[in-house]
Amino acid sequence: xxxxxxxxxxxDVAVSYGDFPALSSTSFVVQPGELIAVVGPNGAGKSTLxxxxxxxxxxxxxxxxxxxxxHHLERQAIAYIPQQSDVDLRFPITVAEVVMAGRRRxxxxxxRPLVADHARVNECLSLVDLNDMNxxxxxxxxxxxxxxxxxxxxxxxxxxILMLDEAxxxxxxxxxxxxxxxxxxxCAQGTSILVSTHDLHLVRTHFNRCLAxxxxxxxxxxxxDELTGTQLERLFSRTTSPEPS
Amino acid sequence: xxxWFLDPFQSDFSQRAGxxxxxxxxxxxxxxxxxxxxxxxxxxDAMSHSLLGGVAIGFAWFGSAAVLPGALVAGIFMxxxxxxxxxxxxxxxxxxxxVVGSGMFAFGVLALSKVDTSVSLTHFLxxxxxxxxTVDLWITVVLTVASLFFVWFKFDDLKFATFDRDHATQLxxxxxxxxxxxxxxxxxxxxxxxxxxxxxxxxxLLITPAATSRLFFNRVDAITFGAIAVGLTxxxxxxxxxxxxxxxxxxxxxxxxxxxxxxxxxxxxxxxxRTYVHHTHEHDHH
Numbered sequence: 001x002x003x004x005x006x007x008x009x010x011x012d013v014a015v016s017y018g019d020f021p022a023l024s025s026t027s028f029v030v031q032p033g034e035l036i037a038v039v040g041p042n043g044a045g046k047s048t049l050x051x052x053x054x055x056x057x058x059x060x061x062x063x064x065x066x067x068x069x070x071h072h073l074e075r076q077a078i079a080y081i082p083q084q085s086d087v088d089l090r091f092p093i094t095v096a097e098v099v100m101a102g103r104r105r106x107x108x109x110x111x112r113p114l115v116a117d118h119a120r121v122n123e124c125l126s127l128v129d130l131n132d133m134n135x136x137x138x139x140x141x142x143x144x145x146x147x148x149x150x151x152x153x154x155x156x157x158x159x160x161i162l163m164l165d166e167a168x169x170x171x172x173x174x175x176x177x178x179x180x181x182x183x184x185x186x187c188a189q190g191t192s193i194l195v196s197t198h199d200l201h202l203v204r205t206h207f208n209r210c211l212a213x214x215x216x217x218x219x220x221x222x223x224x225d226e227l228t229g230t231q232l233e234r235l236f237s238r239t240t241s242p243e244p245s
Numbered sequence: 246x247x248x249w250f251l252d253p254f255q256s257d258f259s260q261r262a263g264x265x266x267x268x269x270x271x272x273x274x275x276x277x278x279x280x281x282x283x284x285x286x287x288x289x290d291a292m293s294h295s296l297l298g299g300v301a302i303g304f305a306w307f308g309s310a311a312v313l314p315g316a317l318v319a320g321i322f323m324x325x326x327x328x329x330x331x332x333x334x335x336x337x338x339x340x341x342x343x344v345v346g347s348g349m350f351a352f353g354v355l356a357l358s359k360v361d362t363s364v365s366l367t368h369f370l371x372x373x374x375x376x377x378x379t380v381d382l383w384i385t386v387v388l389t390v391a392s393l394f395f396v397w398f399k400f401d402d403l404k405f406a407t408f409d410r411d412h413a414t415q416l417x418x419x420x421x422x423x424x425x426x427x428x429x430x431x432x433x434x435x436x437x438x439x440x441x442x443x444x445x446x447x448x449x450l451l452i453t454p455a456a457t458s459r460l461f462f463n464r465v466d467a468i469t470f471g472a473i474a475v476g477l478t479x480x481x482x483x484x485x486x487x488x489x490x491x492x493x494x495x496x497x498x499x500x501x502x503x504x505x506x507x508x509x510x511x512x513x514x515x516x517x518x519r520t521y522v523h524h525t526h527e528h529d530h531h
């Protein structure tokens with residue numbers, strides 16, 4: 001496949017917080033159905049990259065979805081699953097209500113969920129193994145369960161690209177396997193998935209592509225090539241700080 | 246017994262006061278629910294104090310009929326000012342509220358001291374329920390109905406934007422506009438409460454019924470309806486008690502809301518199964 005077939009093309013995206021360059025010029029292309037790991041040390045810019053692509057923060061460069069340049073407010077084809085610390089867990093909301101938020105993009109004016117929306121919410125909760133938890137308050141769930149609720153919301157959004165920020169942290173071994181299996185199913189259906197993670201073993205065994213990030217894109221390729229001793233030393237070295245963008 | 250409830254509503258002015266109580270009892274808990282969820286309780290307090298300037302200028306230039314419109318202009322002015330100043334992320338939101346709120350309150354106190362009025366400052370500080378005129382009543386009704394319609398129409402967007410602001414933005418919800426609308430809604434609500442409990446005690450009607458309802462419910466819609474039930478009962482009952490006990494309605498209503506909250510807090514604490522999961526100590530149920 002060529003870049004013309006790409007579901008997402010990132011061209012020279014760079015982010016600065018004031019004078020601090022959080023992410024230097026970064027470019028890559030994502031094809032439909034790819035499962036991509038984004039690795040790098042803390043502060044490498046993984047969350048910044050995801051938030052820029054989702055349109056949450058200002059950035060330089062272009063984000064092209066399905067061949068079209070996307071304004072910040074037109075990126076509903078990209079679903080971002082944040083680290084759970086980014087969500088207000090004390091907010092009085094049920095599991096079903098959170099997932100229903102994903103259906104909002106299909107409605108204009110006053111949001112009135114239809115029968116089909118409720119059915120889709122149930123389906124998405126079933127996919128993440130949270131059946132019968134519709135009416136549970138989010139504040140009563142564990143960290144791993146909250147992650148799966150947010151994933152169900154992204155599924156309800158029917159986005160072409162899912163970006164999961166540390167989504168596998170706090171998830172137990174069985175549910176990690178279940179989620180990886182779900183990722184494979186979604187990728188087979190054409191959804192592209194980017195997952196930031198510190199679990200390099202998981203990347204080596206379950207992902208077919210890896211973006212190595214430390215303030216800038218250091219590597220992009222198969223995990224077997226990008227996670228070698230030399231590459232890892234370079235990736236986690238402090239000398240790879242971002243260049244001014 | 247029935248006379249105990251109906252006696253306070255025999256005269257025209259007390260009937261107007263009763264209708265204002267109904268409006269306040271409907272609107273304040275609804276707006277208060279969102280103010281609490283958005284952690285804007287301090288904003289409610291500051292805004293209620295900041296309306297004094299508008300009250301004074303409205304009264305000085307156009308007479309008593311302009312008190313509520315003057316307060317409304319002051320409230321909307323404060324809402325827009327805070328919304329604009331909040332765009333600068335270097336200054337914390339509550340600092341901006343403090344700067345604007347205290348400045349407007351000081352202006353209001355000075356303005357009232359210069360206005361030649363037979364109406365005491367305490368009427369504005371603690372309410373003037375029994376002096377509500379027909380114009381005030383109509384303003385209150387229109388503002389209440391419009392505000393409730395707005396919340397009903399935007400309920401889900403408010404919920405999504407308050408829970409996860411970034412995601413709501415991505416869904417196409419104009420969160421900045423909602424922020425501004427919420428501040429204006431708060432200003433409207435404070436104006437509606439002005440005649441009932443005055444500027445000093447308005448925050449009690451905004452926050453306390455919503456906080457009481459929050460003790461028992463875990464959904465925004467349930468909290469809202471619970472707050473309405475609690476708030477409406479407290480406002481009307483407080484007014485009746487104040488009539489029979491010959492006390493000022495504003496402080497009586499406020500004291501009742503506080504007493505009900507404390508009783509509800511104790512009842513909830515005594516009956517709670519305490520299953521809340523503390524996310525600082527993460528664990529999976531499986």
